[in-house]
Amino acid sequence: MNNTHLSKNNLSQINFADERVDGADKVTGKAKYTAEYNLPNMAYGVFVTSTIAKGTIKNLDTSKALVAPGVLDVIYYANCPTVPGYLTNAAERPKNVFEWRGHKVLYDNQVRFFGQPIALIVADSLENANAAIRLVRAEYESQAFETNFDLVRKDPTKLKGTVNYKRGTENAFKTAPVFVEAEYRIPAEVHLPMEMHATIAFWEGEDKVTLYDKTQGPKSTQTTIARTFGLQDKNVRVIAENVGGGFGSGLRSWANVPAAVIAAKKLNRPVKIVLTRPQMFSLVGYRPQSWQKIGIGADATGRFIGITHEAISGTSRYEDFREGIVNVSKFLYASDNVDTKYSMLPLDMSTPVWMRGPGEATGSYGLESAIDELSYKLKMDPVELRLKNFTTVNPENKMPFSDINLKDCYAYGQQKIGWKNRPTTPGALNENGWLIGYGMANGVFGAGKGSASVRALLNKDGKLTLECAVSDMGPGTTTSMTKIAASAMQMPIEKIKFKLGDSDLPPGPSQGGSGTTSTVGSAVDLACSTLKQNLKDLAIKSVPSFANLKSDALEVKNEMVMAIADPTIKIAIIDLLQLSPEKQIDLTIASTGKTAEQLKFTSNSFSSHFVKVAVNPKDGTLKILQVVTTGDAGKIISPKTARSQMIGGVVGGIGMALTEQLEMDHVSGQIINASFGAYHVPLHSQIPPTDVWFVDKPDVNMNSIGAKGIGEIALIGFAAAVTNAVFNATGKRVRDLPITPAKLGFKAKA
8 A cells, every 4th residue: 555644434445456455454463374373272382492503412301391380291302203204214214205304303312503493392381381491401512513604615625516517618708808806795694574483283183184384385385294294195284374474484394393293293282383583593594605706708899708607605514405696697698608616515504595586696696796897897887788798598598588678677777766877987976975876787587387276166146266275475476366367357356366375275386486476377367268168158058149159259258258249148147157057167277387389488587676875985874865676577467566576675685785694603603693683684764765667568478477476586686786886886896795884994983
């Protein structure tokens, strides 16, 4: 809604058809989130966590905790029931069981990172469970550990999983008449959605379990639990109707999920586990710390001669997590010579995970910064340099892009930000005593289309219900799917309901990687097309005035079936359904991935971000004055929710550029800023006026609805736009995020 004050009286004046269809439930509190469910006889679990970074537990004394008020059990490695998926020997596991991926909670006495869960206290109330934490005594045998990324990465023997790529000549950038070579660093960053991760588990007999869980993928969580505990998929139900943000943290199951299932089975009653805010820093992933080295060279006209991109990112000691940091450099710009190298660096920390714009957000920061640096060496406008190397064919796989409209994004961004005012000499523009600078950068992310099934039920009242086991962590999936159906059926949006967030519904993808609208939206569109065909067939079969007509001579709109050539030949859908034996139409349609024709193209979403900044020359205080963020994401299904996604990306990008940094004490291995008070996300006052614009051109080579993803490109590239603007304002290049006055050469205030 617009930023206007809404009283109880004028709520009725709003046209809610223009808003999010689930908006009213969420702002009034009607929508329930995982931790808000309360079941009869429910118990509460809290984790006791390690106070060392690496070693073994010699003894865990739970005696005092067990006799504390309300405590029902303390579960740890010595008394944890056998979990089939925890068995490391494949021969010992049943055929339908896979080994648990990552850290096996409550499994053994090994400590792999500071803050690792070592026991689960289960009590009759959350208060009693929390009170018993201090009564558990752990005796450790500590081992030497490594958490210092910057120090450890300098030893090449510590790296693993190195992957090389080469097209053309290696290090060709060094042969160019003009080139730059620089290193870029990004610290570890944390997702920090408002809703903390939570799970409620309860068993019905020996082989059936239901979970309420904060997950971005109800079906993936169902599969994970089924394969871990040796259950049939149909006997695992996962409910995640509302998800209060994820940013990637909900794309896999963390310790709270199996722990709740284990405890519920052991105690034979429902168990709820809600992570604390500090635990959200160490138990549900993070963007891994990374180092990049990029070399890029061009001829005198700005044509790229070569790009070399090397990257290292952190992972845990017990699990490999890799990202596509170098991938963007392979294909975003025309260059015959590209070589990349990527390696992982194992550390004694918990496992990282995908975070909004995974890999590409990190890699684009380095690439787009290096291109900006090259533009100054060439004395060339940064936009013109990108235009010089624009391509409609993916240089990596030689396939044409299904669509690419970055030139339109450039034109709009330049005009709206006032690019003509950008000084060609850094530090030359001053407004009211502040140094002014302009910067821009691009973002790109793969546009995928996977498989999904949708059930469509058109009942005797003419109301349409659609169902799919996808989740909605905030981008407005419910609204988008409802709008796709309303457009396809040409019927009022108020008569359509989209149900999601339950693994019992037809299978849908996890919400991540900007593929939900394309995948589920295509299934919704196909279901509606099939539904319309069924209505036409029913009319021809059951209504005499339609008997001599072909189905392609009919149309479905305005809740009626009618002849195209003679609109007087028509029947209302509700009347037509009365002629059906079932009085309704109930069908389930599966939509697969890309067709053979669509596979002839490579598909991506693109963005271009423009930023105007001001820097105080006295103390280095930095303000972002204006943002213009543009997206090339095919057809925009829901303008309001699409705009919100782009603004969210801007906010996340400002945090990435200016404030966010996970801080470690390398003496203890502990995260030392695990709170909102110490880990600085952007404040409202730091978010400037933001102009969001979309090309809004259907990508007809992508899918039937012409839509591509938005969530990732909203963030990817934005941090580079800020650092590029800061250089334009000050002449000082920051290659180590976040930007601070100290990195601009200003002393810290006393």
